[in-house]
Amino acid sequence: MTTEQMLRLKNTDPRTVDRSTLVQRSDVKARSKGSKQERIMDYIDQIRNPYCYLDGKTVVKISFADTDRTIEDCFHSYFRGV
Numbered sequence: 001m002t003t004e005q006m007l008r009l010k011n012t013d014p015r016t017v018d019r020s021t022l023v024q025r026s027d028v029k030a031r032s033k034g035s036k037q038e039r040i041m042d043y044i045d046q047i048r049n050p051y052c053y054l055d056g057k058t059v060v061k062i063s064f065a066d067t068d069r070t071i072e073d074c075f076h077s078y079f080r081g082v
Contacts, residue, residue: 001044012052014061022054023047 028046031039047053052061 009049010051010063012049012061014052014059017052017059019054019059022049022052022059025053025055025060028053 023046025047028043031042034042044050051063052059054060
């Protein structure tokens with residue numbers, strides 16, 4: 001997938017997206033084997049748009065921070081502050 005294609009997917013507007021082009025999250029099956037890159041590519045092949053998908057009747061739009069901080073780092077920080 002080209003950078004231009006990924007940017008177009010990233011800029012999908014959840015308010016105006018054609019729902020018939022989106023994939024149900026529950027239909028995506030995570031692979032447990034293969035390299036990290038292979039598993040990522042398999043996920044993208046299945047979900048078609050990693051930034052916008054369906055969860056039931058709800059259109060979900062996600063974004064990713066440009067950081068080296070992992071979600072685990074965020075959880076640890078959060079729970080240390082609670």
